Amino acid sequence: MKFYSPALFLVFSLLFCELAAQNDNMALVKGGVYLPLYGAEDQTVTVDPFLMDIYPVTNAEYLKFVEEYPQWKKNNVKTLFADKSYLTNWKDDKTYQGLSNAPVTNVSWFAAKKYCECQGKRLPTIDEWEFAAMANEKVQDARRIETYNQFILSWYETPKTFNNPIGKNFKNYWGIYDLHGLVWEWTLDFNSVLISGESRKDVDKDSNLFCGSAAIGASDLMNYAAFMRYAFRGSMKARYSSQNLGFRCAKDVEN
Amino acid sequence: MKKFRYLVIAFALGSLFSCNSNSEKNTDTSDSAKVKKAESETILEMSIYNLPSHWTTQNGEEIELKDLQGKVVVMVMIYTTCKAACPRLVADMRNIEKQVPEEKKDDVQYVFVSIDPETDTPERLKAFSKENEMEDDKWLFLRGTEADTREFAAVLAVNYKEISPMDFSHSNIISVFDHRGEMVHQQEGLGVDNKETVQAIIELAK
Numbered sequence: 001m002k003f004y005s006p007a008l009f010l011v012f013s014l015l016f017c018e019l020a021a022q023n024d025n026m027a028l029v030k031g032g033v034y035l036p037l038y039g040a041e042d043q044t045v046t047v048d049p050f051l052m053d054i055y056p057v058t059n060a061e062y063l064k065f066v067e068e069y070p071q072w073k074k075n076n077v078k079t080l081f082a083d084k085s086y087l088t089n090w091k092d093d094k095t096y097q098g099l100s101n102a103p104v105t106n107v108s109w110f111a112a113k114k115y116c117e118c119q120g121k122r123l124p125t126i127d128e129w130e131f132a133a134m135a136n137e138k139v140q141d142a143r144r145i146e147t148y149n150q151f152i153l154s155w156y157e158t159p160k161t162f163n164n165p166i167g168k169n170f171k172n173y174w175g176i177y178d179l180h181g182l183v184w185e186w187t188l189d190f191n192s193v194l195i196s197g198e199s200r201k202d203v204d205k206d207s208n209l210f211c212g213s214a215a216i217g218a219s220d221l222m223n224y225a226a227f228m229r230y231a232f233r234g235s236m237k238a239r240y241s242s243q244n245l246g247f248r249c250a251k252d253v254e255n
Numbered sequence: 256m257k258k259f260r261y262l263v264i265a266f267a268l269g270s271l272f273s274c275n276s277n278s279e280k281n282t283d284t285s286d287s288a289k290v291k292k293a294e295s296e297t298i299l300e301m302s303i304y305n306l307p308s309h310w311t312t313q314n315g316e317e318i319e320l321k322d323l324q325g326k327v328v329v330m331v332m333i334y335t336t337c338k339a340a341c342p343r344l345v346a347d348m349r350n351i352e353k354q355v356p357e358e359k360k361d362d363v364q365y366v367f368v369s370i371d372p373e374t375d376t377p378e379r380l381k382a383f384s385k386e387n388e389m390e391d392d393k394w395l396f397l398r399g400t401e402a403d404t405r406e407f408a409a410v411l412a413v414n415y416k417e418i419s420p421m422d423f424s425h426s427n428i429i430s431v432f433d434h435r436g437e438m439v440h441q442q443e444g445l446g447v448d449n450k451e452t453v454q455a456i457i458e459l460a461k
Contacts, residue, residue, distance in 0.1 A: 238409035
């Protein structure tokens with residue numbers, strides 16, 4: 001018996017570790033300081049190092065998740081957590097349409113958040129996402145480079161890129177694919193954006209966050225692309241889903 | 256026995272990493288259908304009591320959201336260091352409470368949820384309730400984890416952002432929930448006409 005116990009413990013911990021620590025397919029983003037489009041009065045934001053999924057979550061991966069957690073199946077999900085458009089393209093609970101390695105879309109924030117938690121991960125924050133996404137192939141911050149902005153804006157004009165497989169857009173400085181060019185992505189604190197047209201009336205007017213100056217200042221292309229993303233986030237609710245909106249997960253760096 | 260202990264440790268470790276309680280993970284679909292049916296009888300699909308969040312009150316008590324079940328609940332998200340909008344939201348809540356007829360007052364719970372859980376400790380919330388003369392049981396002040404707060408705000412469609420260590424920008428929304436936790440009314444804005452909100456409460460309260 002004495003021999004057994006540590007062995008059993010080992011087996012169990014290995015099992016759990018394997019489940020918990022799926023760090024493969026994640027890239028390290030070393031973090032740093034950047035000036036976001038919307039923030040606290042032109043203050044720079046420090047982003048701590050974090051891990052980010054190299055690819056967005058795919059249809060096949062999401063199917064595996066709903067099989068394991070049936071309460072997130074198309075026909076089981078609670079309406080509090082997802083509206084009618086949740087997995088709207090799926091033929092039934094087990095059958096998605098399109099490519100298995102295309103990004104899963106039409107998932108609500110609650111669903112995306114839960115998916116990541118079930119992988120031992122979390123959704124990236126807006127600042128983490130924006131920080132990682134300002135890189136092009138070569139440099140950490142490509143926001144002033146014309147070709148980088150042209151790529152993003154021409155993607156915004158291209159319809160139905162959500163049908164494409166993952167990994168076809170450029171691999172950025174951090175080793176991450178598809179931050180631009182495939183789908184828009186959920187962030188953990190998407191509801192920290194206070195710029196939707198609707199929120200004009202209900203947001204604290206004394207704040208400097210939303211008095212129009214930021215939007216007026218957002219005149220160059222770099223800010224225009226980011227403005228589109230912030231505006232989109234501001235227009236979403238947690239139970240909404242959309243066909244061009246997917247997600248990927250992130251994780252803190254363990255010491 | 257020793258083996259058993261290791262097993263317990265291993266399971267405890269496992270549950271730390273799992274995304275939620277074991278009951279949630281369910282590989283048998285027919286079972287899950289049963290569970291779902293059983294749940295739907297107690298908690299409605301759109302009920303906020305589906306949220307598994309834990310909160311601490313101004314009296315330091317630990318509660319779950321679903322402990323509020325059975326009353327009409329009026330909720331607003333604030334933070335106590337707020338100078339601009341929150342005092343007006345507090346005034347709005349007080350004003351709404353005043354208009355509910357005496358015989359229905361007991362059936363209504365007024366809840367303030369902090370969007371700044373770091374600053375708003377139970378002690379702070381308690382002090383805030385005193386300052387505002389809201390010490391009666393009908394006023395409840397809640398503080399949760401940052402993650403639960405963010406999720407709760409998402410349900411209420413309240414957006415907020417920290418703009419400096421002591422200041423948040425946030426939507427001003429007062430929400431009314433029925434006895435089973437389904438949202439029936441939302442009032443947006445500061446110092447707006449609260450007639451409809453009051454009406455919604457009176458219709459629900461017994």
